[in-house]
Amino acid sequence: MTERLMNTLETPCLIIDAQRMDRNIQVMADMARNHQVNLRPHAKTHKIPAIALQQIEAGAVGITVAKIAEAEVMAAHGIRDIFIAYPLVTASKIERAIRLSQRIELIVGVDSLAGAQLLEQIAGRHGHSLQVRLEIDTGLRRTGVLYDQAAALAAEIAGMPHLRLTGIYTFRGSLLAGKPTLDIAAAGKEEGTLMVQLAERLRAQGIAISDVSVGSTPTAAYAAAVEGVTEVRPGTYVFHDRMQARLGACDLEDCAGSVLVTVVSRPSAELAIVDGGSKTFATDIQPGTEPLQLRGFGHILELEDATLARLTEEHGMIELGPQAQAANLRIGDKLRIIPNHICSTVNLHNHVVMQRDQAYKRLPVLARGMLE
């Protein structure tokens, strides 16, 4: 990115390097193709329909979202195959899902008998058959039926006339389950193996499970290599981020998203203040926490020993080591910072700046804040 281009942008803004994004999209699509698994990227990372369409063009079978409101936005912009990987448990949302499923291919998550009964009841009222997947808890302890209760619940759901139980899914990742680990190969293999074993048990019960859907960005390739896994749902890979680089899922040079900030104050030799704080950089991945042990709230490009050490809402406090001090940062200088977690950082921005060669355009983050 040239200095001239950087100086035409108001800050703070989130820049996406289109070439890196293109490559990330291609690499994951190739991985899925090589392992003969479907790729259904989670759109939570970008929340931008145009990028979802590009993922599909590269080979994805459709997308994953977390919210019915996100699915509605994506469908309104041309995405025709969506999995809401989240239990819908209120009548109004289920009604919306049924309306949407009359226009596009829609799959809905379910993880409880109560939830399944409500889906069945409302689908039945509409004379509609809803495609569902059962969510399995493989160690993360959030949504998902407990692993050893899955077979019984699957049998109940399979017996419901207006629900078509076609798959099982999980999200386990490597960081969030009981024992956070940097060993993404082992985590992915375990995730895949657990799910394939369960699918086989369900099939032995006579339940026609065709989709075994797993995988986060770090574990996707390892889970996809497990025989019997049919689909992976990575999200972050589209942009990658500092956390993924730390996990070994990418290099820092693969990170397509960076926040451009301006130095607004130099109160002392060891301190530079920039115009991005906790309303610009996500704070869900905190510095110094296990097992990532990231230094600061982002990776500052081209300043070796500088740390984005503290954030208030609109201020970022960068501590400068000896080398960074020698760079003699001045008020008005621009810096680029790769955030710790790109998904929740994109979520703070109304638009991203998509940069391709020396041209850029603003893309609105259309599904941002579509919480309800």
Added chain:
Amino acid sequence: MTERLMNTLETPCLIIDAQRMDRNIQVMADMARNHQVNLRPHAKTHKIPAIALQQIEAGAVGITVAKIAEAEVMAAHGIRDIFIAYPLVTASKIERAIRLSQRIELIVGVDSLAGAQLLEQIAGRHGHSLQVRLEIDTGLRRTGVLYDQAAALAAEIAGMPHLRLTGIYTFRGSLLAGKPTLDIAAAGKEEGTLMVQLAERLRAQGIAISDVSVGSTPTAAYAAAVEGVTEVRPGTYVFHDRMQARLGACDLEDCAGSVLVTVVSRPSAELAIVDGGSKTFATDIQPGTEPLQLRGFGHILELEDATLARLTEEHGMIELGPQAQAANLRIGDKLRIIPNHICSTVNLHNHVVMQRDQAYKRLPVLARGMLE
């Protein structure tokens, strides 16, 4: 809030109790009036022009914002007196500020010679006189000229023909400075005293400082009591939050903002999963950190020993103690949660639900994401 009303709202959503907000606005306005100081609330908390207008109607002289883009939104919706309490250090933003200052009363922050020179240069080019305040660092170590360098810088700025240096300001709070403290009375008194002493020194140098502007929500009343303080700029008080209650700046019953969530999964007796995660609740005030030591990411109403212990992007994991388990939460049940930090939580939402008696309306958070 009745159960019936709660059930008509899609979740997660951020509800504002209008009566509590009205009372918070009035209490702070009365406090300022009693101490004969100006009140210039920071609009960062709500980012909603209609609420800013209500604060002004209750007695505020104008508002404070952090960004030129926020000032533009507020001015477009009728706010006529705005202080951008942030250094503007790039030509394009200064140009925008000059344009805005031709339509409304505008004051701009400055904290460096380089910044002041650029303001002077651009204002001079337009033949315009820009009102500025000098930001002072009273211990927070972010923006602000160091206290003992303030007099020299003020003298330089006072000599610039197109800048009118009318005031000094600081933000210190009680939590963020070198020694975070729960003693908000002492913090407010110290903040006010430091600034009044500096103002007197500047006046002795012949610089006509009329505005001595200080104060956060917890310290406002104590700083306002210091003779010579002329203005306070609290923000959070409009809604209050769990952090302010912990600091003693309000009671939990004063908190006007709560997030309505739905229980989407009950994987075990001790765990309930709700549909609000780190894209719904801010994570900048982490549980268990000094000196607040908050338990979890929010205060769950009507469930004594329940803790919002973990967040992923769209999931909140609530750990249930014995009493909360006895409440027998079911899938589909609604809960209300007061966030740890309301300012950064509002910032995640495209709109708030303003509830007055049994009626409610959606108010867009118009200045949300106005980062540039």
